[in-house]
Amino acid sequence: MDQFITTYGFLIIMMMLQAVLALSLYLPLMAGQLSLATPGFFAIGGYVAAVLSTQKFLPAPGTTFPEPLQSFVTWLATVFPLTPTGQGFPIGLVLVEMVIGGLLCGLVAILIGLPALRLRGIYLALATIAFVEVLRVVSLNLPITGGAIGIFGIPQPFPTDATKFSYIVIALPFLLLCMAYVYRLERSRVGRAFIALREDELAATAMGINPTYHKVLAFAMGAVMAGMAGAMTAHVLNTWNARQGTFDASILILAYVIIGGSRTFLGPVVGALLLTALPEVLRQVAGIDGLPDFLAAFLRDGRLVIYGFLIAFGVLSFPQGLLTPELLKRKKKASAPLPPTGGG
Amino acid sequence: MKKSFFAVSSVSLALMLGVGAAIAQDAEPIRIGVAVAQTSNVALLGQEQVIGAEIAAQYFNDLGGINGRPIELVIQDTAGDEAGAINAFNTVIAEGVVGIVGPTLSQQAFAADPIAEAARVPVIAPSNTARGIPEIGAYIARVSAPVALVAPNAVRTALEFDPEIQRVAVFFAQNDAFATSETGTFQETVTALGLELLPVQTFQTTDTDFTTQITNILPLNPDLAIVSGLAADGGNLVRQLRELGYEGLIVGGNGLNTANIFPVCQAFCDGILIAQAYSYSYENEVNSAFRDIYFEQQGKEPPQFSGQAFAGVQVFVEALIELDNTVGLDTLDLAATRDQLNTTLLGLTYDTPLGVISFTPEGEINQGTFYVAQISMNEDGQTGSFVFVNTIDVTAEATPEATPAS
Amino acid sequence: MELTTLLQQLINGLSIGSVYAIFALGYTLIFSILGIINFAHGAVFTMGAYFTYALIGSRFGFNGIFANAQLPFGLPFPLALIAGGVLAGLVGVLIERTTFRPLRRRGADPLLTLVSSLGMAVALVNLIQYFVGAEAYSYPSSVLAGLPPSINFGTPEKPLIVRTVQIVIAIISLIILVGLTLFINKTKTGRALRAVSEDGTTASLLGINTDRLIVLTFFISGFVGGIAGTLVGLSVTITGPYFGIAFGLKGLAVIVLGGMGNIPGAVLGGLVIGIAENLLPASAVAYKDAIAFAILFIVLLVRPQGILGRAQITKV
Structure with missing residues (x-):
């Protein structure tokens, strides 16, 4: 078990955080909006955590918050338990950073979303890609974000844990909360309004659903989740820089949702867990003794070839994604007749 | 790596035979991790580093390894990003390496080195030249002279x-x-x-x-x-x-x-x-040998990235020999080996292809x-x-x- | 900005703009028929450059499965350029067969095709690295033998310099553009293509073989992409497996600006973005890479159909 955690502890944390990112892309998609802005919010959240924890939360003179905010922060740090060793960065402050990062992202999302969400389909996707790219170039040029080097030496709540597995005490509840939130949302009035907009915007509007309000709401909810995930990831990675929010990440997160299934909140989560683990699983498979040399070499050096083909052909084999609402229902009532499956 | 499929050059063949002759068959190898970028758009630099590290492993095993015990490289791809570097570091640490040579990029070092630091595994950075690398922790040193x-x-x-x-x-x-x-x-x-x-x-x-x-x-x-x-x-x-x-x-x-x-x-x-920071024309015994093997395999003169990776492996090998001579590696478990290896390596002076080098107590290279x-x-x-x-x-x-x- | 500098930056803008344009043509062709962006186009572009490299009889490097491999013959460059384009076109057809057609047959969400083409792009790029390594490859300098590396259109005191290879690219882009326009407007197949792009269902009811036309479009897109890859490779060398991917994102901005699926629009979009990037004040050059995307964002908000596009279509 120790061996397992040493090798995979970090990976498990990353899988959970990526699952939150998948949910953040899933939320606007629930309302029929294909937004690829998640990595942008993820990056903002990470910078918030990196700047706060390296510059603002440290007890150096002149770098504190104005009162009474600083008193509040200090109070939080004492109320929330410190790490087991008692000398790490307070977990409470990580949570504060996540909240600040999330709120900031929500605000940015509303500002961007109001004009941009008039766009549909691929046009919205392109606008959000543009947002991510502009943000990347800006963060390379702002002094506070540290240029290409970024911000490093981010303080650790678990300084003695090399595997990073201790982050599970934040990551797991965070993921479960996000999942519970989206689960409840899907069954709430607002969530049903989202789905109605996705299925038929015209009909939904006729029924009195305000499209702009609901679309911006879904977009902002996703942004808050991505920002919070970013804030935590900055601590997990020890460092943060402009390469964290890129187009490549947009695509990867979209792949989580599409491969996992875009019609139920479990789909994105499963997709993210599987796709994040895949390259590492291939790495271990390549290391199995007794494989023919050429196969081991291909698994090792051609990992990403396999990864790419799996995404391409995964979509072909599971056009609805791995998990569909129908599949979940079938599990529940094994005897119930199958609903017809059609194109999305 | 890949080249070994196509052409086992006469030199490497000779070296392999040499290894067999010099090292007892039953000796369990000592594992050294090499975690550099073999894929992504920095793959070229990482590939040069792998070549340098592999030549070093061959060369020192040919000379008898660690007092008769061979060294074995555990090579893992970090790709070009931070998460990849952390995964590769965790993988080699779990495989029981005594130390790690890597990663390729300074950005990756800021993410992955704290992992090794917390696990108390010594790291030699072969190509991280940005400011603040040795300062990451007590277990982080570099053979790549800072850019300044x-x-x-x-x-x-x-x-x-x-x-x-x-x-x-x-x-x-x-x-x-x-x-x-x-x-x-x-x-x-x-x-x-x-x-x-x-x-x-x-x-x-x-x-x-x-x-x-x-x-x-x-x-x-x-x-x-x-x-x-x-x-x-x-x-x-x-x-x-x-x-x-x-x-x-x-x-x-x-x-x-x-x-x-x-x-x-x-x-x-x-x-x-x-x-x-490296010249193939530098004249000492180890560089001549390195240059010859590299030229034989690759048909060109060795670049700096290969030279520094070679030096990274060499530091571990010579520090391990010293540790074996003073304390005895078989008296130490893995954690103690890593711990004492770190202390030992910071105190020695090495005659490498880069010239004579040593370290400051912080892990910064002294290169003349x-x-x-x-x-x-x-x-x-x-x-x-x-x-x-x-x-x-x-x-x-x-x-x-x-x-x-x- | 001084007048000479301004003129020089305009010329720079036109030459990089023609590179953006020739890249974006491949995107826009497929979008015009299917309403889908083929993200694997960057990989096809890259492969075209490598095909030409192999066909002129050059040797591959030390890394990868093809270490030191070399064809037993070498074609002259113009022939290899076209043959490389044809091979890239065939790769395009292969992509259509394996990733686009099965999904289209099922009437799947276009989003799936987008992701599938992205998976294909990841696989192809890494396949290239697996076969030929990550090093840069360049065509022998004898390809443009006899031509000087650059031409000065100004005076020695007030130089206006254009790189020769950029002039070659601009000319070939123009030839391809004219050729494509003639093909689409004047030939029977071209008119059928237009019918499919207007309305695929009606076109197939009228007896047009949609599948055959889509394959043809992928071939042309790959062919143009392959030729573009070789030409850009001639200009800046094949910088590695990620060579074409770097243009992929800018290409998106270009086709949106020009109007999605609009061929002259892609060219116009490329030139506008190229010029805009070059008219940035010298002190703001750090933001050069953000220009295309800032334009993209603004155009989407103000005129989503692009400069030459028609009113917004609701294809996803």
Whole structure:
């Protein structure tokens, strides 16, 4: 078990955080909006955590918050338990950073979303890609974000844990909360309004659903989740820089949702867990003794070839994604007749 | 790695036979991790590092390994990102390595080195030259001299070549941590030498067209151009500078310090000055051996990235031998071996292909000699070589001035 | 900005703009028929460059499965350029067969095709690295033998310099553009293509073989992409397996600006973005890479159909 955690502890944390990112892309998609802005919010959240924890939360003179905010922060740090060793960065402050990062992202999302969400389909996707790219170039040029080097030496709540597995005490509840939130949302009035907009915007509007309000709401909810995930990831990675929010990440997160299934909140989560683990699983498979040399070499050096083909052909084999609402229902009532499956 | 399928060269064959002769069959190998970028767009640098590390493993096993016990490299791909580096570090740590050579990029080091630090596994950085790497922790050391020591030598050499230099154009890749760090040093050097720094021009490592930046600068009549980037973008920038009529000297940063730049700027590469932390022409026993094996395998002279990776493995091997002689490796469990290996390696002096090196208590390299090479292209415009034009002995000088954060 | 500098930057903008344009043509062709962006186009572009490299009889490097491999013959460059384009076109057809057609047959969400083509792009790029390594490859300098590296259109005191290879690219882009326009407007197949792009269902009811036309479109897109890859490779060398991917994102901005699926629009979009990037003040050059995307964002908000596009279609 120790061996397992040493090798995979970090990976498990990353899988959970990526699952939150998948949910953040899933939320606007629930309302029929294909937004690829998640990595942008993820990056903002990470910078918030990196700047706060390296510059603002440290007890150096002149770098504190104005009162009474600083008193509040200090109070939080004492109320929330410190790490087991008692000398790490307070977990409470990580949570504060996540909240600040999330709120900031929500605000940015509303500002961007109001004009941009008039766009549909691929046009919205392109606008959000543009947002991510502009943000990347800006963060390379702002002094506070540290240029290409970024911000490093981010303080650790678990300084003695090399595997990073201790982050599970934040990551797991965070993921479960996000999942519970989206689960409840899907069954709430607002969530049903989202789905109605996705299925038929015209009909939904006729029924009195305000499209702009609901679309911006879904977009902002996703942004808050991505920002919070970013804030935590900055601590997990020890460092943060402009390469964290890129187009490549947009695509990867979209792949989580599409491969996992875009019609139920479990789909994105499963997709993210599987796709994040895949390259590492291939790495271990390549290391199995007794494989023919050429196969081991291909698994090792051609990992990403396999990864790419799996995404391409995964979509072909599971056009609805791995998990569909129908599949979940079938599990529940094994005897119930199958609903017809059609194109999305 | 891949090459071993196609051609087992006579040298490596001989070495393998040698290993069998020198080392007891039943001795359990000591594992050293090599975690560098073998995929992604920095794969080229990582591939050079793997070659250097593998040659070192062969060479030292041939000499008898660690008092008869062979060393075994555990090579893992970090790809080009932070998470990949952390995963690779965790994988090699779980495989029971006594120390790690890696990662390739400074950005990755800021993410992955704290992992090794917390696991108390010593790390030798083979190519991380940004500020603040040894300061990550007690278990982090580097054989790659910091940019503040290496880079200024090229500018000083350019001034020796052309004392008339007045106006200096500086270009750097703003999305690359190394180039950003390096350009800070270059700009400070230019100012410190009393030269005029023209408006700094930035680009991205993914760019291929630099005519905008060049057109901004050429009307200001620069006498010297300094380029910090990677091979493909840096090479293209040099080529377009020349094509658009720039005739002055060009200084390249460490990212251009590879033969991979030759196909990019072709005949226009000729004359680029690049400061070096390694010279294949350095004369000592270990470098001659390294150079011969490398040439035999690759058909060219070893580059700096391979030389530094070799030195990284060598530091572990010699420190392990010392530890075995003083304490005895079989009396130590893995954790104690890692712990004491770290203390031991910081205290020794090594005669490596880089010259004689040692470490400060913090893990920073003490390296006595640096070089400046000039690229000389052949008639065909496709192949060329680094000709060493200057050797700078820094041991004679006072301790280098500290550079403020870039 | 001084007049000469301004003119020089305009010329720079036109030459990089023609590179953006020739890249974006491949995107826009497929979008015009299917309403889908083929993200694997960057990989096809890259492969075209490598095909030509192999066909002129050059040797591959030390890394990768093809270490030191070399064809037993070498074609002259113009022939290899076209043959490389044809091979890239065939790769395009292969992509259509394996990733686009099965999904289209099922009437799947276009989003799936987008992701599938992205998976294909990841696989192809890494396949290239697996076979030939990550090093840069360049065509021998004899390809443009006899031509000077650059031409000065100004005076020695007030130079206006253009890289020769950029002139070659601009000319070939123009030839391809004219050829494509003639093909689409004047030939029977071209008119059928237009019918399919207007309305695929009606076109197939009218007896047009949609599948055959889609394959043809992928071939042309790959062919143009392959030729573009070789030409850009001639200009800046094949910088590695990620060579074409770097243009992929800018290409998106270009086709949106020009109007999605609009061929002259792609060219116009490329030139506008190229010029805009070059007219940035020298002190703001750090933001050069953000220009295309800032334009993209603004155009989407103000005129989503692009400069030459028609009113917004609701294809996803």
